[in-house]
Amino acid sequence: MPLAKALSISLFGLAGRLIEVEADISSNLPAFVLVGLPDASVNEAASRVRAATANSKLNLPGRRITINLSPASVPKQGSGFDLAIAMSALGAAGLVDKHRIAKTVFLGELALDGSIKPINGILAAVIAAQKLEIDQIVVPLANLSEAKLVSGLKIHGFDHITQVANSFGANIPARPPGEIIEGIPSQPESVPCFSEVIGQPAAIDAMLVAAVGSHNLLMYGPPGAGKTMLASRLPGILPALSECQAIELCAIRSVARLEVNQLSTAPPFQAPHHTASLVSMVGGGGSQPRPGLVSLAHNGVLFLDEAPEFQSSVLEALRQPLESGSITISRAAGHAKFPARFQLVLAANPCPCGHSIGSGKDCTCSATAKLRYKNRISGPLSDRLDIRLELNSVNAALINSEERGSSSNQLRTLVTSARLASLERLNATPWRTNSEVPGSFLRRNLRLDRKTTAQLDFALDKNLISMRGYDRCLRVAWSIADLAGRTVPSKDDLAKSVFLRGNEL
Template sequence: MVAIVSTVAYLGLEARAVEVQVQLAAGMPAFVIVGLPDKAVAESRERVRAALASIGLALPPKRITVNLSPADLPKEGSHFDLPIALGLLAAIGATDAESLSHYVAVGELSLDGRIAASPGVLLAALHASSEGKGLICPAGQGAEAAWAGDVEVLAAPDLLALLAHLKGTTLLAAPQPGEAEPLTGGPDLKQVKGQETAKRALEIAAAGGHNLLMSGPPGAGKSLLAACMPGILPPLEPAEALEVSMVASVAGELNGGRMVRRRPFRSPHHSASMPALVGGGLKVRPGEISLAHLGVLFLDELPEFQRAVLDSLRQPLETGNVSVARANTHVTFPARVQLIAAMNPCRCGHLSDPALACSRAPRCAADYQAKVSGPLIDRIDLHVDVQGVSAADLTLPPPAEGSEEVAKRVAQARDVQSIRYNGHGPRTNAEADGELLDSVATPDEPGRKLLADAAAAMRLSARGFHRVLRVARTIADLAGAEQVGRIHVAEALSYRHQAPRN
């Protein structure tokens, strides 16, 4: 007899159907798992054996073969424990195999029979819903699975409770979707003294989804400005919240089944490796750029990151997704982020102050800034110099306008873009391209002339030219203008990085 239990394997944000086929045959006692299992799956033999023993069941003295089909699909993770155990229980007659055929099962087993949490339950629930099946998952992740909508969820704390439910003796309560994550407060722009130019650039970046680079001496407020960005961005739409929560679920960071509402803000240390930033590793996991999907990726001390790591961001910033290729698999994660970066003008940070600058100035500035490649710089829409704050600025009262007022203007500009791009694909001006960009961002005649002259003088690349158009369109949206004018182009050009002359 062969007992079959359905489960899933995760490839990026895709859940692939997997059949756990369990066969008991005469022969020397053995427990074999085949079908490209990784180390965690192979070790499930001992967890399953101990979990069954904890509820008073022993494995029969037969040859047990567990096949994970399709056999050519890599199987990774501890969530195969529960379907393997259920397959064994069905094979020995401890539960009904027919009733199990209506469910997809995921979960890790503890040695005492408890069903522990495992990453990716939300994806498994969505897959089960699309297949017209229910989901068996850990009790602690029932609220997460319930977000999938019209799907029966059996959230069991342990094997005994699950078996009792399947036999009809004690029924498990249906879990309710977890509460939405509260919009917790963060730093407010009222805390930033001075820096009006930088705050204006931050507002434009938030309104249009543009990348921003701030350069200035230590203590000027660059990190504080970046931390204020989530407070002026609009909350996630329901569809966007589901996308972000799916990434968090795969990474095992969806705590308590709470759906994410606030846009992610990720700030990795400059010692982060390439797999940590863009994803990958021995077990392919989403990196920081994917965990920041539809939110902000803040890179402080930008030149201190390894150059190869920074250059690995170039393709995701352009396409909005990151592809991780391995010999046996190819995984794609979403990575539509706003890059907010900060850097000192040189290693000592005091290039503009002769009294504090090092003896190698200004050569040290050129060497330091050269650590960031030109193609990456070209993908950053807004460049702003953040000047040091004087003691007189610090004694001033807080500014009258804070994050709440700026957030209202950002929300209005985002609403305009939502209507403009409805049905076209892009969500913000930063994503518009090709004919669509030409149709919505073509400046008036004075603006076209200024842009053409500036493109030649500043030696803008084609990418840089179109990024100026996108920023100008956002500035016009903030001003409530239907057409991009000369004044909007001029302000957009003022934030553009100028290529050095030979």
């Protein structure tokens, strides 16, 4: 019977669906027809497959070939179906073993000469295939090292359709395979070290607390106070990513069309310029949504320097990922959901001119200008900032001193053991870090004794602090205690958390 089937994966966001690519050859007039909701780029596959097979001495019969992509309800986009379409047509024509191709996922775009070109999102597609318990997958050779980041299934890489056909039972002269492009063992990304930060012991201490609880942080101070210097060093003291987190990040990068060829366990650091657009920040794009910087910073740090200068729509859009740890992009074809759990670090000048505090120079801003500037980081975003750190200019005497602080490696050891303590405490809960724990849980389930909270309770009674502010202090106090190796926060830990909460900018 001139009927055959091959498998492929349709990707939308990071989610993959299994697509059956059926081919039927009938005795009607020669034609190549695609059915089953293919978009324009898939429709063009007909011409590519015809040319690629003909130019490779794989002669499809001059009859009507109908390709059905099912389920029909799942939209299919891009050129990654070419190889599956070609293989199912070759199966129907009896040129390859139709039983073996029926259990194999094929991914790859065909050039007219039969070469197989790399496609985007291969890692996400292979992860989807693994979840679907597929045991064999064929990918473009150029994507092989990316695909092999996933273990547990047989992955083959080819760069010409003749090689694929031969490995599935054909016997034709095949183009010799090209070289496998191995993952280039890149230098571990050099994150600058905290030992180079001089004269900011209080700031380093606050960064440590922020790292322990994954607390969002605002730094404000005059230009040159070292805000960027501190923020860029934060990823260096965060615990390394687990293998699972590293693969997830690679899959996001792959869908974002960034180069992926090896796993890195270094937490990501994204520092967009303040002119960044909404789409680049949260993701989006055409019919096939791409992840934005909030997702590329997943399990790492998103640093916004000169935060009040960002478009308010961009700042506003951070709200959803900050609340849910993910971002959903809606398109006619469905909703694409990308993970986006990042630690937010904002830096701001104290006023538009930057000199109203700590720089020793005179501020030239009007009261209205200052207020407008301050209000740009407002409401929901401001609620999510557990730590507010005021920085002053570093004076020359400090810069010239010989004293060196702890290195990032030493600090990371402290952070990692403090994280373990909080993980143990939060074991039976859905939360993993202190910053995620809701205030109600802290007040009920992790209640501190009255003596410890006396001052904070007094401040709340006298309206010197809001309920939200109260909860923020509790969250940060737990991180301070975890860092110090205490099982519960002390009175001093709470006092320090009040200090770190700082003034609202």
